[in-house]
Amino acid sequence: MNRRPLVWFAVFWIAGCSVAAELSHWGVALAVCAATIMLLGLVLLGKSTRRLAAVCLIGFTLAAGERMWADARNVTALTGLDLPDASYEVEVTGTMISAVLVDGDRATFRVTADTVRISGEAAPREVRERLLVQVRLAEQPHQKIAAAWHRGDKVHLTGELTLPAGASNSGGFDYRRYLYSSQHIHWLLKVTGIGAVHAAPGPGWTAAAMLGRVDAARDWLGARVDQLYPADQSGYMKGLVLGIREDLDPEQFQQFSRLGLTHILAISGLHVAVFIYALGAVLRLLRMTRERMLVALMFAVPFYVLLSGSSPSVVRAGLMTMLALLAARMDKLKDGLHLLAAAAAAMLIWNPYFVQDVGFQLSFAVTAGLIMFVQPVRRAMPDWPRGKALLDLLAVTVVAQVVSFPLTIYYFNQFHLLSIPANLVLVPFISFIVMPIGAVALLIGMLWPFGGQLLAAVSVYANDWTFLLVSKLGEVDALRTIWATPPLWWIVAWYLSLAVFCRMLPAAPVAVQADLDETQPLQGGVEPDTAPIWELQEERKLPVWRIRRTGLIFALLAGSGLLLYAYFPDVWNRTADVDVLDVGQGDSIYIRTPEGKRILVDGGGTLSFRKAGEEWRKRSDPFEVGGKVVVPLLMKRGVHALDLLVISHLDSDHIRGLQAVLETIPVKAIVWNGSLKPDEDAEAILRTAVQKGIPLYRAELGKQWKVDRNTELTVLWPPPAAGREIPRVDEQNDDSVVLYMRIYSSAFLLSGDISSVAESSILSRLQDIGAAPLSVNPIDVLKVAHHGSKYSTSEEWLRFWRPLQAAISVGATNTYGHPHPDVLKRLEAASAAAFRTDRDGEIRYKVKRTGIYEQTIRKN
Structure with a gap:
């Protein structure tokens, strides 16, 4: 430590900055105490001088203090406007502080606002606030106009001020935190049309103009x-x-x-x-x-x-x-x-x-x-x-x-x-x-x-x-x-094992030529020419070699153990997960069974309403829910392969995201409603499945799958097909796969996009085949059909199943009015606690033998 004082000062500075970024003030105080104890121990062991230990401790404390001071200053000047779902019509004047990125029908740049006038307020607020501006372009020629704007220009903007989206899924990308930490930005300004942007050259020798x-x-x-x-x-x-x-x-x-x-x-x-x-x-x-x-x-x-x-x-x-x-x-x-x-x-x-x-x-x-x-x-x-x-x-x-x-x-x-x-x-x-x-x-x-x-x-x-x-x-x-x-402790342990391994590596032996004119003494009865000198030298260093060998074995065993833990982190976990992902206006449900089987029901889908001749609007990397949301979430949860993929029906808001899933994560089997739909998305999904050799199974009323010892799936809909020919179905909602899933003693009903008509048919058939025992006890969770449509989740349906909780997968900006107030009233009358992805984010259920013991909601 004494040989590299600058290195250790930097290590403690980085550590202080890191703990302040992740911990509360009390956590930082405890970290400072821990650093003090560690440095004191190094001084007592003679590994560090008092001066160096004091300098490192000062560096740790100063770094933590600087980060906390930066956090205290990194706040919005627009106070009183921090309602999560609120938006405000504003007029902004300021300076453009970044280059303009024109991508399809959107131009993006950053602005330092000097004044912000909020609709309804008499006078503009004089502030210094960084904003991320997104301008929606109406025509292709507007791309050239937007590209002509430059960093350093003075701008006057009219648009809608909103908060950036936070993480709505556990482990998902937090855009709000990203802008906060990387660019010190707290607000988005959404502008419609270049007519709402007035740009003029600013002073020529400002930092922004020079950049x-x-x-x-x-x-x-x-x-x-x-x-x-x-x-x-x-x-x-x-x-x-x-x-x-x-x-x-x-x-x-x-x-x-x-x-x-x-x-x-x-x-x-x-x-x-x-x-x-x-x-x-x-x-x-x-x-x-x-x-x-x-x-x-x-x-x-x-x-x-x-x-x-x-x-x-x-x-x-x-x-x-x-x-x-x-x-x-x-x-x-x-x-x-x-x-x-x-x-x-x-x-x-x-x-x-x-x-x-x-x-x-x-x-x-x-x-x-x-x-x-x-x-x-x-x-x-x-x-x-x-x-x-x-x-x-x-x-x-x-x-x-x-x-x-x-x-x-x-x-x-x-x-x-x-x-x-x-x-x-x-x-x-x-x-x-x-x-x-x-x-x-x-x-x-x-x-x-x-x-x-x-x-x-x-x-x-x-x-x-x-x-x-x-x-x-x-x-x-x-x-x-x-x-x-992996957890952070795992990363630290990996680097420590790597350091020990490299420290204990022996140098490759190099034979030393003996001087032939020099008489070699006999040692242990061995002739001089039968034992190279380097072997005799290594023999004298045997204790060092044993230490090295022990260190190498320890590092290799530790590294191997860390690799196994990282690749199979939940191998002994017998708690099941049922996660209703927030994929906007669509459905996607991830299930991990008690014995580690992985199931995905639907994959969401971003609908496109682009008209013919508007190809210029396409962005270089457009948002696609499968590649941007579903696949990253599955990978973060360690899904090496999907044991079963259930496609409830072939509407785009349920399957478009599955293309990225099929291309990225191995899928062992697919269950779908057994129909075809003349649609580009539906044809692409089925074609990809066939090309990859994935077995496809038709879901029919009464079919059951024993996924593992504690998980069972029962198909309640659609009814058996009339023949072996795969039918073509244009309107897919009422042909959705409806699954009754039991994990331990807890029951879930996943009802796709069926309407009340299909609900009545299901109840009639269940009574005909004597399946009433399914409803002897209330089901724990009902996945509400069709995102809370008015024409689904009837009183009859709720009376039969008597759900304790209801999960509604719905987009925050959907134009369909989902979930409908009538559905919410029916759920309330049935005493079913309703949770919604548009307001609550991902809905997570943990299931043990004793039932659902924990429900975690990540709010936006």
Whole structure:
């Protein structure tokens, strides 16, 4: 600890910032006490000086205090307007502080408001408030008008002020928290039409206006890249060379993401190193002295950081580079860990919210891991002179993957076993060949367009092979693993095990040639030429080797145990889960049985009302409930495969999200209502299921499935088909699959979108076949049919089932009037407590042998 005081100061600064971000004030106070005790123990053990311990404790306390102070200041100036579901008509004047992103029929930018006049108030409020502005464009020509707005412009806006959406599902994306921590934004301003936006150039030398010139330079360079590369590659090359990721094809990004290759597309230390190397070569050609060259490079780095987008990874790399150049200029260049520690502390002092940024965490964790662990790993590998470069690359790749693994599964819940070979092959190829060729082609193309195109053609060919390889590797679904989000203690334990493992790694033995002229003494009766000297030396170090061996075994066992726990976190959990997910105006219910079987009933679906000729409105990465909500939630809950997928019926609001589910998560069997519907979504879902070889079973009245020893499904509707031919059904609601599910002694009724007509038919058939015992006891939960439609959930239906609780899956902004007041009155009269996803968010039920013992509601 005494040898690296700056590193330990940075560690405690990061720790203080982190605990203040996650804990209450009392929690922070306890953390300060714990840090004090730990540092005192290190002093008593002689591992730290009193001065260093005091400095680290001060750093921990100051970092926590700075974060709490930042939180206290990070509040809205628009007081009295924080009702969760409220919106306000407002007029805003202010300054545009970000570039304008035009995507389909929407333009997005940030504004610092100077005045906000709320409808109904006599005078505008003079405030300083950051707003995220979303402008809905009415016509395609308006895209060019919106693209002409610039950072630094003075704007006058009229629109609707609302709070950003919070997390409505357990573990779901919290947009409100994201804007709060990353951009200090508390409000959305939704503007309809460019007529409600009046923009004019502001003062030319403000910070926003100067950054606007940087935006213009980035856009100009991006346009040059568009001229050099075909449409399917220009977005990729802009991300690779310039850090412009807005034009990257989402499907292409997803393919790279599956293999853990997205870090290639983020400007980071390698890009800064190439920039410094190229600029340094030019300066050397100009015969600049070393001292002047170091100063010039130091001042050039911030411009490159700004030009490449200023993401946390490139800021980290830029800071480290500047510190290294400064240290070299002063002839005091230290090891990389000190530079990394200084960069981390400086970034958090500037903005303590960086500690929660995924890019910041990955960038610093991987860089620290490479600095600390590559050398011991490489020493333990054989020393092959001809294969030295390959072994060096292998060591770097393996260490980077192992270090990033816990953060990868924590945030993205997946890891592809081909990630290591993919990184081993593609990272050096892209970083040392494709990226430099693209950068040089861009520079040459600005002076000689034809020459730039000739050079770019080489990387076009290389990119084709890259995309093909990434696509083929990503399609190997058998090697793609899904991981539940691990607890924070697991991540700490993983890094401790990794540190012990690398610390205990022995160096690969290297035979020492003995001097043949020197007489070797006999030892233990062994002839000198029969025992190499290195063996005799290792024999004398046997106690050290035993310690190393014990440490290695301990680290390997700990790592293996952590992997098993992370992959099977609920293997001994015998509590069932029934979760009614908030998917807007649609249905999706996730079920985990007591013995770990996974069932999904429907997958939600975002309806599209776009007319013919309005393709321009389509966004590059449109919201799709399956890919944005259902699949991430299933992955966060560790769903490696679905044992059963139930498709209640083929309406889009129940199945459109299932396309992403089928493409991402293995499905073992499908139960559906046994019909066909002449609809693009329905045909695509059934076609995908057939192509993947998933068995499809027709649900019919009376069929039962014993899912496990404590879970049983009974089909109550639809009735048996008249023949073996699959019928075509245009109106699907009354053909919905209705399931009676019993888990332990608790009963759930999942009723799809049936109407009161189908309800009456079901009750009649149940009485005819003697199924009245189903209703001897009240059912615990009724999933209300058709999102609470007026024409469902009749009094007769409620009288038969006598539900204790009712769950209504309904969209907050639906235009159908769901749930209907008459349905809510009928539920109240039946003494059924009603919960709604539009107001309560996801509705979660925990089921034990004694019944439903816990119900968790996450409110917006």
